[in-house]
Amino acid sequence: MTTETNPDIIDKTFDPAEIEARLYAHWESTGAFRPARPDAKPFTIVIPPPNVTGSLHIGHALDNTLQDVLIRYHRLKGRDALWVVGTDHAGIATQMVVERTIASQGLKRADMSREAFLSHVWEWKAQSGDTITRQLRRLGASCDWAHERFTMDPGFSAAVTKVFVDLYNQVDPTTGKRLLYRDKRLVNWDPKLQTAISDLEVEPREVQGSFTHIRYPLADGVTLANGADHIIVATTRPETMLGDTAVAVNPGDERYQSVIGAHIVLPLTGRRIPIVADEHADPELGSGAVKITPAHDFNDWLVFERHREIGWLNILDAEANIVAADGIPAKYVGMTRENARKAVVADLEALDLIELIEAKTIQMPYGDRSGVVIEPWLTDQWYVDAATLAKPAIEAVRSGATKFVPTNWDKTYFNWMENIQPWCVSRQITWGHQIPAWYSPDGKCFVAKDEPDAADKALSYYSGRGEPFTRVQFYNEGAAPFIRGDIGEVLLLRRDSDVLDTWFSSALWPFGTLGWPEQTPELARYYPGDVLVTGFDIIFFWVARMMMQGIHFMGEVPFATVYCHGLVRDAKGAKMSKSKGNTVDPLALIDRYGADALRFTLTAMESQGRDIKLDEKRVEGYRNFATKLWNAARFCQSNGIAASSSVTPPAATAPVNRWIIGEVVATARALDGAIAAFRFDGYAETAYQFVWSRFCDWYLELTKPLLAEGADAAIAAETRAVTGWALDQILVMLHPVMPFLTEELWHKLGRRDHDLILAAWPVTDEGAIDTEAAADIDWLIALVTEVRSARNELNIPPGAKLGFQLQNADAATEARHSRNAAAIERLARIVRADGAVAEMARMQVVDGAATISIPLGGVIDISVEKARLEKNAAAAEKERDALTGRLASPGFVDKAKPEAVDKARADLAARGAEAERLRAALARLG
Structure with missing residues (x-):
């Protein structure tokens, strides 16, 4: 696919809002989200269908960000990726919304026919039912919108009816009971909604x-x-x-x-x-x-x-x-x-x-x-024999056909499934899938796929009993009572006025969305799905029911993995609620910081199902990360660095270039491992550290002399090629989490024949990792970092260039210092001085078996610095010890609020680290 986006000068200011609106429209209009790789292995995710009445909340943002990370990653890996999208009709919620809407017009549901009220619902749906899908687009969700489904669309409704009829007609041979039946049992009854x-x-x-x-x-x-x-x-x-x-x-x-x-x-x-x-x-x-x-x-x-x-x-x-x-x-x-x-x-x-x-x-x-x-x-309701359907669904998880991540959630699943009760599937409302059952005046029930089917069954039944009926007349509730003598040969059949529970229809989501009961090519190719991403709170209500219905009707589990994420809480760890006033609007965060920053925050904080304490400062921090990458790309562009022409790394001779190639490959391999293990936090942290530290802070700094005027032309050309290639790979690796920023820079850096969303994942051949170059550059980075830290701890002016002597160095260390002398001088602001080490106050930095000794006479007042460090170290240690004592007290740990205990532990870690750092600084002074 050729994009119309042209390469251009990267703007000075990173403006997410303009980029996001433009790029999403471009992706959708060009069909970038459609699966279009018939020869590739499919990768399928079905979205937990949001309610048609809903608006994007922070839980939706987490759930859909994680799904999009997976779908974009596997698309980049060459899979034929399909993210099935759609909405749930949300029976009770939608009915309440519409009732309020018509009440403002002076109308009541009780005063109108079923058909009249449903026409109001469909009118509302046409006008207001796509709010949340528009908001998912704001988040960057790369769903297959071209085949969006709705649980009340005709095809899906046909699937719902077939499942109901088939379950009714099937009898469990061990019990002799129907798998779906009508019974009088206790239910949770809402007296207001009735x-x-x-x-x-x-x-x-x-x-x-x-x-x-x-x-x-x-x-x-x-x-x-x-x-x-x-x-x-x-x-x-x-x-x-x-x-x-x-x-x-x-x-x-x-x-x-x-x-x-x-x-x-x-x-x-x-x-x-x-x-x-x-x-x-x-x-x-x-x-x-x-x-x-x-x-x-x-x-x-x-x-x-x-x-x-x-x-x-x-x-x-x-x-x-x-x-x-x-x-x-x-x-x-x-x-x-x-x-x-x-x-x-x-x-x-x-x-x-x-x-x-x-x-x-x-x-x-x-x-x-x-x-x-x-x-x-106690009411008459329709029930599914969940205990019978649960048996193969339990075995599927026990056998590993479907796995829960984190694994502890399978215990929750087993506990509920092994003690499952009959599932009440009927609701006494108007909006929903009306139950396909018709009653004769003497109470006989006929379950059928439609009215002609019901008529055939009813006439056949009564014919066998010698009744004179020759035709059927259908009616809904509210019709006149049946009087046999008044109608002669006409059999009246009343349609059951109840509708099905929305969980009944959503249980068919993994296969109903792919065209079942028709044996469509999509159903054959994309069922079963690969991963389901959901909150742990609906394992009972949705996950278990999809497992039961999927296995029963398709003969296979609906998904190989169920990833259960945690809840998003406020910065203090409290559960969000409107009454507390601590809810977070994800759209407001997107407005302030951009979708990429919010997505990165949620991904980085998702740690295998643990609850997330969302602090807006984290979102701001990842917006800064996006800006750093933006500015790094601007720096590259200003130095003649452009898009790479190949996914394979360029030939390189300079150690720093060989090093960064290996770093890219190692990072891509680590990201592969994170996705395979569903460590979303690991994915984000690995990408963040590589981009911020290894590429932006170190590689670009180390290569400045190679690109400077007068540098070796061949090395400069090599460096531009390697930098352009490495930056391309960064954009690809970051794309699943930060799709907008990366797609924009992808096109700004050069003319492309395809969008980034359809690019190829980096080459991960371990042979591209140059261990010798890696050791050399890693040594340099560690040395410069240690010297900078020591200078900072001792308040040495940043611009002061200091002499140093190298003591007890072996031949390899001497050679490294010699090869990297210019970089050490430029980055650490120290230069090697000949002669013996003077017996005076000095700072010492350990370099393997060697020692770097830096005289400080005339640079700082050693006695003052020692006193300051000693005072601060003692204060940190005192606070550390106090926190240790508090946390050792059962009275505090057991009785304090969880957020207070968590804060004390975090403070203890911080004070302990501070004390160690200050004592190390004192030790450097000898």
Whole structure:
């Protein structure tokens, strides 16, 4: 591909904003993100689809930066790289947004048909649904936008329907149960949204509540061993006692052996309920007796499943108001649960049945979107037999077909998968994939791919029963009731009004996005994927479900590696939240420092899943790094250095040129290793140190004499060629992390026949590493660094040129000093002086087995410097020792905030290093 970007003089000022907008449009318009290497090995990543309602937050920025680093790296390595992109329809979130939108127009969802409301949703989606994808472009994400997917587009919807129908029609031979079925079970019910929600949408909050200890009278004159005529139970939700169907005690609890099987007279209702023996009751907690309300508590439902004779009683409606049920006094019917709680407690107090009310901080489940307390509620829902689907998914990770990085996350995966519960996949909202099930008036359910299929199944069924139906009429909820005598031969079928949980559709993402159920060329080539990058917090909700569905429908795991990154926290390590006011807007950081600086920061701080403490100063620092490279490129250009014509290194004779070639190769090899090990921090740190220190600070400085006027022409030409080649390789190696800066410099340095994004990764032939040249230059750098450090510690004026004597040097050291005398003099500001070493104050620098002795008479006041260094070293040591003592104290480590402990450890390391540095400076003075 030929780019229209022309080489030009590199501007004095680095302006990320202008560069980013221009280059991204160029990449996208030229198809640079499309996989177009049919003969190359594919490399596939599927993006965790962001919600269509979403905006880019800092977690998205981390997640997508890491994916882009991988996709750009493998593209440079010659792979046929595909980053599948798209958005999730986000059922509840989108419905809430649209409901608010139409409310501003005076409209309500309840007042319109399903079709009318959905038309408003699609209109909103067309106008506002691409916000986050525009923001991903700002980040530099090189996704295949030409084939962007949406979980509600027709092709993907067809995949969702097929999976539902196929699972419904498949029976597990070991249990005889369908893999997808309808059942009455407890769900997390949101009374405000009036739908079931997933565990991920439940937010535990600490609230000030109370434990109410209630006396439950024993029936039939039965008493406990201690003579008590009642059992005490405690609850945080006294109103639910109206739905109690049993009291549980531990079978090993001696206090209650005599009453197991006896009955309680449930206060306020007069209903008799049994006392059952069950391990759920913990003798060490409270009275050891637990009230059992199966229809309103998940643990209690499990007790019911072990003791089905106790039954269940639903006492709440969809809005969490009390309903008329067995024995419930009429005064409570219609009350909200909060009002019923107050009334129940008051009535129990009036009956002298309250033993104690104790204030207590309790955990309450809240809907993360509605903000109301979530109710465990017994409803009819659709379920997937997750336990059956989980078995091959568990084995896939155990066998290594899919690996978690870091490896510790596989334990989290196993723990959940091995204890998995049936998966509720239905939601009582309008926006989403409507469940492909139709009901006849007598309650028969027909699951089908579409209406004609449902009609065929229904007519076939009733024909077999001798029914006279000849055609079918379909309707949604709200239609007139079915009256058989009125319609004769027409069978009415009502479509299930529920929609599928968005996790159900997103579980198909790795293969549904590639055209399944059609056997497309893309599906054959790019499934399974190579890597999934995601937060550890959705291992249960998304990763595990993709594993189950991918293996079940494709026969292969959906990805070879799952990389789980950490959370982005604020600079002090606190979790970000709007209520704390410590959230970070990645777009604001991009506006201030550029996308490359933010990307580099997130990559450098991502250390195998550990949480990231994001400090804006780090972003600023990496913006400075970008500016340093920009200025280095300007320096090269001003010295006649241009783009290289080859990916292989030029021939070189000068040691410094042979050295930098080896450094480039070693760096590229190290970066390969970092990517292979998913050490994103290692990738960034390796690239940073090479570019800043080895190339900018040392190589460019060491080659200045080789490029100066009057220098050897052949060596100057060689140096320009090597420098241009090395700079090209730097741009390639940095490109995955800093794509905009590197692409811009790539074209500024010379005319190219392709964009950097499509360039080749550096040659990593170890034979290009000249160990002799490397040893010589590394020795020079170490010597100059040590002398500069010593000068700085002793406050020697930077411009002062000092004489030195070389003592105890062997022949090799003498030769090195001789070869590098000019560089040592220019860079360290010291020159070798003949003659014996004067017996006077001097500074000593160790050079291997030799010693460099530098007289300081007349340069500094030795006694003053010794006193200053001694004072500062003592102060550093005192603070170091104090911090050591503090961190050795369990009282501090166990009780202090984690960020305070982390700061103390960092301060200890800093003070310790400072003390060592100052003592070393004193030692140099002899």
